[in-house]
Amino acid sequence: xxxxxxxxxxxxxxxxxxxxxxxxxxQHIIRKIIxxxxxxxxxxxxxxxxxxxxxxxxDPVPHAMVLTGIxxxxxxxxLALNLAARLKDMTEQADD
Amino acid sequence: MTEVLPVEGFxxxxxxxxxxxxxxxxxxxxLPLIAALLCFTLYNIKAQRVISLLLGIGQMLLTVWLASIxxxxxxxxxxxxxxxxxxPLGIVLTLNGFSALLLVMxxxxxxxxxxxxxxxxxxxxxxxxxxxxxxxxxxxxxGIFISSDIFNLYxxxxxxxxxxxxxxAIQAQRGALQAALQxxxxxxxxxxxxxxxxxLLYRTYGVLDINLLSKVVIAEPVxxxxxxxxxxxxxxxxxxxxxxxxxxxxHSNAPAPVSAALSGLVIKGSFYLLFVFWFKILSPAATFAxxxxxxxxxxxxxxxxSVKAFNTPRLKLVVAYSTVAQLGYLFVLFPxxxxxxxxxxxxxxxxxxxxxxxxxxxxxxxxxxxxxxxHDDIARMSGIASKMPLSIFIFAIxxxxxxxxxPTGGFIAKWLMLTSAIESQQWWWVLVMLAGGLLxxxxxxxxxxxxxxxxxxxPSEPLKNGPRERLWGPLIxxxxxxxxxxxxxxxLELLNAGTGVFALQPTDGLMTELANGSVNTAPSKEGx
Amino acid sequence: MFKTDDVxxxxxxxxxxxxxxxxxxxxxLSLLWVVLxxxxxxxxxxxxxxxxxxxxxxxxPVTAVLLNFRSYDTLLEIVVLLVxxxxxxxxxxxxxxxxxxxxxxxxxxxxxxxxxxxxxxxAGYMLWxxxxxxxxxxxxxxxxxxxxxxxxxxxxFTFEFHTLTARICLVMGLTIFVGVGIMSQQSGLxxxxxxxxxxxxxLFIESAATLSIAATLLVCYLALAQANVRSNxxxxxxxxxxxxxxxxxx
Numbered sequence: 001x002x003x004x005x006x007x008x009x010x011x012x013x014x015x016x017x018x019x020x021x022x023x024x025x026x027q028h029i030i031r032k033i034i035x036x037x038x039x040x041x042x043x044x045x046x047x048x049x050x051x052x053x054x055x056x057x058x059d060p061v062p063h064a065m066v067l068t069g070i071x072x073x074x075x076x077x078x079l080a081l082n083l084a085a086r087l088k089d090m091t092e093q094a095d096d
Numbered sequence: 097m098t099e100v101l102p103v104e105g106f107x108x109x110x111x112x113x114x115x116x117x118x119x120x121x122x123x124x125x126x127l128p129l130i131a132a133l134l135c136f137t138l139y140n141i142k143a144q145r146v147i148s149l150l151l152g153i154g155q156m157l158l159t160v161w162l163a164s165i166x167x168x169x170x171x172x173x174x175x176x177x178x179x180x181x182x183x184p185l186g187i188v189l190t191l192n193g194f195s196a197l198l199l200v201m202x203x204x205x206x207x208x209x210x211x212x213x214x215x216x217x218x219x220x221x222x223x224x225x226x227x228x229x230x231x232x233x234x235x236x237x238x239g240i241f242i243s244s245d246i247f248n249l250y251x252x253x254x255x256x257x258x259x260x261x262x263x264x265a266i267q268a269q270r271g272a273l274q275a276a277l278q279x280x281x282x283x284x285x286x287x288x289x290x291x292x293x294x295x296l297l298y299r300t301y302g303v304l305d306i307n308l309l310s311k312v313v314i315a316e317p318v319x320x321x322x323x324x325x326x327x328x329x330x331x332x333x334x335x336x337x338x339x340x341x342x343x344x345x346x347h348s349n350a351p352a353p354v355s356a357a358l359s360g361l362v363i364k365g366s367f368y369l370l371f372v373f374w375f376k377i378l379s380p381a382a383t384f385a386x387x388x389x390x391x392x393x394x395x396x397x398x399x400x401x402s403v404k405a406f407n408t409p410r411l412k413l414v415v416a417y418s419t420v421a422q423l424g425y426l427f428v429l430f431p432x433x434x435x436x437x438x439x440x441x442x443x444x445x446x447x448x449x450x451x452x453x454x455x456x457x458x459x460x461x462x463x464x465x466x467x468x469x470x471h472d473d474i475a476r477m478s479g480i481a482s483k484m485p486l487s488i489f490i491f492a493i494x495x496x497x498x499x500x501x502x503p504t505g506g507f508i509a510k511w512l513m514l515t516s517a518i519e520s521q522q523w524w525w526v527l528v529m530l531a532g533g534l535l536x537x538x539x540x541x542x543x544x545x546x547x548x549x550x551x552x553x554x555p556s557e558p559l560k561n562g563p564r565e566r567l568w569g570p571l572i573x574x575x576x577x578x579x580x581x582x583x584x585x586x587x588l589e590l591l592n593a594g595t596g597v598f599a600l601q602p603t604d605g606l607m608t609e610l611a612n613g614s615v616n617t618a619p620s621k622e623g624x
Numbered sequence: 625m626f627k628t629d630d631v632x633x634x635x636x637x638x639x640x641x642x643x644x645x646x647x648x649x650x651x652x653l654s655l656l657w658v659v660l661x662x663x664x665x666x667x668x669x670x671x672x673x674x675x676x677x678x679x680x681x682x683x684x685p686v687t688a689v690l691l692n693f694r695s696y697d698t699l700l701e702i703v704v705l706l707v708x709x710x711x712x713x714x715x716x717x718x719x720x721x722x723x724x725x726x727x728x729x730x731x732x733x734x735x736x737x738x739x740x741x742x743x744x745x746x747a748g749y750m751l752w753x754x755x756x757x758x759x760x761x762x763x764x765x766x767x768x769x770x771x772x773x774x775x776x777x778x779x780x781f782t783f784e785f786h787t788l789t790a791r792i793c794l795v796m797g798l799t800i801f802v803g804v805g806i807m808s809q810q811s812g813l814x815x816x817x818x819x820x821x822x823x824x825x826x827l828f829i830e831s832a833a834t835l836s837i838a839a840t841l842l843v844c845y846l847a848l849a850q851a852n853v854r855s856n857x858x859x860x861x862x863x864x865x866x867x868x869x870x871x872x873x874x
Contacts, residue, residue, distance in 0.1 A: 009660055016292065017652030023285060024644055032281055039288050046295045050664050059670040060685035062298070064694060065247055067686070068701045069291065071762060072254050075708040076284045078844040079258060082712045083265055083277045085848050090270050119812030122805075126814075129703065129802060133795050136710060139786065178696045180816040184669045185676060187696045221715045232707050239700070251700040255707060262711030302665025318662040321655070 008049030015042030029084045033077055040073040120158065121176040121189050124199060124238045127155050132231035144227040145214045152207040155234075159203040163196040167590045183305035188244045190307075193591045194445055195241040198368060201449050202237050205360050205456050205573065206230075212460050212569030213353040215562065216467070222266045222351070229266075233259040233357060240365045244306045246294050246377070249369060253290060257283035257333065260362050263354040264346055275345040282332055282342045286366075289329030296322040310377045319381040326373055327390075333366035336390070336427055337397035340420045344404075347416040352463020355412065359419045360456035364448050367426055371444065375433060387430040394427030395528040402535030406542065410472040411462050414539060415455070422451050422498060425532065428525050429513060435520020443512035445591050446584070450505030453577045454497035457570035461490040464567060468559045474543055479550025483559050486567050488547050493574040495540040497581075500533045505580040681822025682755040690760065691826045695815050699805070702798050702833055709794050709840040712847040713785050723849065727778040736778045743771045751834055755823065761797075761830035765837025772842045776849070783846055794843065797836030801829050 002010065019039030026032050047062040047069075131151040135144045165174065174191040182188070191199075213230070217223035236256035243249050261283060265276035294304070300318045303309050313319050335343040347355045374382050401421025405414045425447060433440040464487050465480065466472050481488040497506035510529065517525040580587055673685055673693065680688035690698050727733070747767035754760030775781070784790065804825055805815040817825045 005664060006660055010656065013652060013655045013659055017648055017655065020285075020651075021645060021648040023281070024648070025641055029277070036281070036284050036288065039285070040291075043288060043292050043295050046292070046299065046659075050299045053664045054667040054670070056667070057670055057674045057685070059667060060673060060689045061304070061669055061694075063686045064689040064697070065298075067690065067762060068247075068251060068697055071701050072251065072287075072704050075704045076254070076258065076280070076287075078841075079261065079708050079711055080277065080280050080284070082844065082847055083261075083273055083280060086265075086268070087270070087273045087277060090268070090273065094270070119809065119814075122814040126802060126806070129798070132706075133799055133802075136706075137788075137791050137795055139788075139791070177813055178815050179692065180811065180813045181676070181693050185672050186693045225710060225713075225715070228710050229707065232703065232710075235703065248694075248697055248700070251697055251704065255700060255704055258704060258707045258711070262707060265711065268715060296659065296662075299664055300662055302667070302669055316662075317658045321658045 005049050005053055008045055012042045012045035012049060015039070015045065018042075029080070033080050033084075036080075037073060037077060040069065044069055118174050118176045120162065121174055121191060121242060122178070123158060124155075124162070124242060125235055127151060127158065128231045128234040128238065132228045132235065135231060136228035139224055141220055141223055144224070148210045148227055148231070149214070151231075152203070152210045156200075156203045156207055159196070159199040162191060163200050163590060166191060166193055166196045183244070184303045184308055187248050188305060188307075189242045190244045191242055194441075195368075197445055197449065197587065197590055198241045198364070199238060201364075201452055202234065202241070202361055204576065205356075205452055206234050208569040208572045209353045209356050209456065209460070210569070211572070212356070212463075212566045215566035216351070216353055216463065225266055226263065226351075226353070229259050229262050230353075230357065233263065233362070237361055237365050240369060245304050246297065246306065246309070247304050250287065250291050250294055253333070253366065253369070254287050256362060256365055257287060260354075260358055263357070264350040266354070267349075267351060269349070271345070272349040275342070275349040278342050279346040282339075286329040286332035289325050289332070291329075293322040293326035293329065296325070306372070306377055310379070313378055313380050315380040319378060320383075323373065323378045323381045323386075326378075327370060327386075330366050330370040330373070334363055334370060334423060335420060336423060337393055337400055337420070340397065340401075340423075343420055344413055344416040347419060347459075348410065348412040352412075352459055352466070355416070355463070356456035356459040359416070359459060360452040363419070363423065364452055367423070367448070374430065375437075384431065384434050387434055390427045391429075391431040391525065394424040394430070395525070397421060397424030397427070398528060398532040399424075399535065402532065402539060406535070406539040409474055411465065411474050411477070411543070412459070412472055414474070414543065415458050415462055418458075418498060418536070418539070419455060421532065421536065422455070425451075425513065425529065428528060429516070431522060432513070432516045432520055432525065435522060436516045439512060439516035439519060442588050442591055443509060443516050446505065446512055446580075446587060447509040449580065449587070450497055450509045450577060453573045453580075454494040454504070454506060457490050457573040457577070458494040458498070460570040460573075461487045461494065461567075464562055465491075468561050470560070474546060477543075478546050479548075480559075481544075481547040482550070484561065486564070486571075488544070490567065490570045490574050491547075492544055493577065494570075495536075495544065497574075497577045499536045499540060503578055503581040505577045508581055508584045679819050679822070681817065681819070681826055684754065684756055684758065686758065687754050687760055687826070691829065692817065692822065695801075695805075698833075699798070699801050699815075702801060702836060705837060705840040706794065706798055709843045712844045714847055714850055723776065723781060723783075725778050725780050733778055736774045740771050740774055743767055743774075747771070747834070751830055752827075754830060755826070761833040762837060764830075764834045766841065768834060768838035769841035769845075772838065773845060776842075776846070785843065785846070790839070790843075793835055793839040795836070797829075797833035800832035804829055 016039055019035050019037075019042055022035030022038065023032055026035060044066040047066050051059045051062045053059075128151070131147055134147050138144065138147070162174070176189040177183070178187045178189065180186075209230070213223075213226065217226065232255060236252050236259060239252040240249060240256065243252060257280070261276050261280040264279060265273055296318055297309065297313075298304060300316075300322075301309060301312050303312065332339045347358050350358060374387070398421050401417045401419075401424065405417035405421065408414045408417060426444065429440050429444050429447070432443070465477070465484060468484060468487075469477065469480070493504065497504035500506045500510035510533065513529055514526055517523070517529065673689065676693070677683075677685060677688060680692040682688050682692070727736070744767075747764040750759040750767060751761065751764035752759075754763075804817075808815065808817050808825065810816045810818060
């Protein structure tokens with residue numbers, strides 16, 4: 001069967017594909033943001049999968065990259081949600 | 097470079113800019129960061145403007161000093177190992193001729209936008225948010241030009257994208273928010289695709305440093321996939337046709353200084369990154385077919401953008417579509433780089449600088465026209481030249497640079513591009529470039545014609561002319577455009593210093609294509 | 625495709641959707657075909673890190689990479705958070721919004737009163753233990769932000785975004801980071817901590833960063849909550865749920 005690295009890589013690429021499909025196909029903004037997050041998680045998984053390959057010390061650089069990436073993804077999602085909420089607020093005010 | 101003795105413990109000496117240029121390099125990023133922190137903490141608008149003007153001047157002096165260091169010593173390249181850790185352990189900052197030129201460009205255009213913005217905003221709430229976000233945008237831009245680590249470049253790209261989106265969303269109008277949200281989604285998708293490429297490269301080669309990576313990359317499926325994915329992500333951010341759909345609404349719905357920064361600077365940041373990846377880091381994986389494909393997309397962008405610009409009724413939208421068209425020229429240079437790298441390098445750098453100055457000036461002039469007239473509608477702007485002569489003058493000179501008329505910088509850029517196309521015997525690009533120039537003339541003369549002739553049947557509308565001082569900003573930029581039109585050699589000498597790094601390495605892809613005769617080029621000089 | 629449609633947007637044609645799905649499936653399969661057989665790199669960088677761990681001042685290799693070897697990246701990460709905090713802060717100065725508590729049951733109230741100090745303690749522990757085990761500034765900051773969230777959800781309170789204290793909390797982490805970076809130049813190189821004080825400097829930077837990260841997360845949440853206050857909803861959470869319900873009804 002697959003080794004651990006191959007299994008993680010497989011799942012990572014599947015997540016990436018799902019995320020991109022969701023981003024393109026979904027109309028609702030919240031679902032698009034979730035799809036972007038899924039894409040991000042797929043990429044982080046790809047990075048982490050290489051950390052434990054070699055025996056001996058694990059490679060900490062992918063861990064640091066993923067930590068930074070998570071923070072950046074959270075920041076991007078927060079901004080997107082904020083803009084979407086302001087837009088919705090403005091739309092509702094216009095409809096009143 | 098003089099030797100520096102390591103000192104134990106804290107050393108307060110090198111806080112101020114030291115004699116060694118390499119210790120001054122992070123200040124290019126730290127100075128705007130300190131400006132942003134100060135502007136955010138002091139919420140007083142006058143204090144923000146004073147800080148921005150002073151630190152803008154400081155930034156210009158710093159970048160010009162660094163560029164002069166690079167220019168006088170052609171073989172030098174400034175290297176700064178952050179934290180004292182060499183690559184691949186830590187992050188390294190480097191500076192060569194091309195990035196020094198772009199740093200100066202960013203500092204000067206940033207200063208011009210600063211001068212303009214001091215007199216632009218009517219809402220103090222918007223201005224309070226504008227200043228820290230603008231400085232953070234400059235932090236990201238300068239960081240992209242000096243960084244030498246591909247993951248660091250990802251974080252810089254994100255800062256650039258997020259601050260650009262936030263600047264577009266300053267205005268609490270529906271159109272601006274929608275444009276900002278679309279820009280944000282596109283930007284995040286592009287960054288994630290870039291990160292995917294970085295993940296693939298790290299997975300395969302194990303290094304993140306640009307210089308080390310360019311030594312170990314070979315042409316294999318993974319590196320080509322990484323190049324494809326990175327190109328796709330960066331094309332989304334650079335708005336090449338057909339991925340340009342977000343640009344017109346984002347750039348036209350933003351306040352004028354933000355549009356100037358977006359079209360002039362932000363797009364060039366992601367383009368610079370794309371250029372570095374194609375011709376330095378992943379050059380073994382770059383193929384002539386891929387470059388030609390990008391060139392074809394660029395050609396379509398030129399025609400498409402110009403046609404849309406001709407048909408648009410709104411002034412700022414015309415300028416935004418003009419950006420889409422002008423970016424096409426930059427991508428037409430990609431296949432030319434395979435033919436004659438030295439000429440194409442000069443053309444790329446010149447075009448970036450000339451277009452940035454011209455487009456920023458054009459957006460600022462359009463912004464002041466919009467502020468005065470209260471609307472954006474070209475049809476109602478007949479005869480406006482007599483009432484706002486300075487704005488129209490700036491608009492006209494910037495337009496001349498975009499068309500490529502002498503003696504502007506745009507003319508030199510087009511000349512270099514045409515020369516490189518002819519010398520590398522790829523004639524079809526010449527036709528595209530000439531057509532692009534004519535189309536740009538069409539949509540710009542349409543506006544200028546209307547501005548200069550006052551129609552009898554259209555009643556002249558009252559104008560509220562704003563403060564005259566804000567037009568000093570774009571005036572500086574058009575003066576520079578004409579200056580670099582006259583003094584081309586100064587810029588080209590700066591470029592020649594240290595741009596040997598952009599030599600195409602002869603690898604499997606290019607060499608076999610040359611051997612098979614499928615690449616119809618003049619004998620290309622290896623390196624510069 | 626990327627347009628932000630309202631809830632009332634018409635669904636795309638089925639053929640168009642199927643075409644996109646098939647092409648994305650093809651893209652994913654080709655990605656798998658390229659990426660799976662690719663060999664993973666040799667471990668050169670990790671060996672270098674192990675060799676230099678003694679000079680980094682901490683025992684945990686991830687913290688050493690984050691805050692010593694590649695501290696520039698962490699600095700920029702905090703800049704990202706600052707950008708989002710500035711962008712999310714509401715515009716109008718002086719408008720004080722009173723938020724009604726979401727959680728109204730009294731047993732949960734007393735549970736929250738018990739939990740908040742405990743979570744703060746755990747956050748402090750996470751900050752401290754980052755030098756030896758997985759932990760650090762970002763984890764501690766997220767825990768502190770969750771403390772703040774619990775308080776917001778269960779108490780009636782007001783929040784002023786535009787006070788000087790709020791702004792200082794937001795920029796504190798970055799200021800200290802940049803300040804330490806400038807001050808600790810040894811041979812003209814930025815962010816070069818002297819070896820004997822590296823551990824203390826890292827803890828100092830992380831403490832300030834924790835405060836800023838927690839403040840940024842809270843500002844983002846509160847800005848979202850405030851945007852929804854005007855939507856006639858009894859609580860701040862409901863408007864985000866409504867679009868999903870309308871979707872299901874279709």
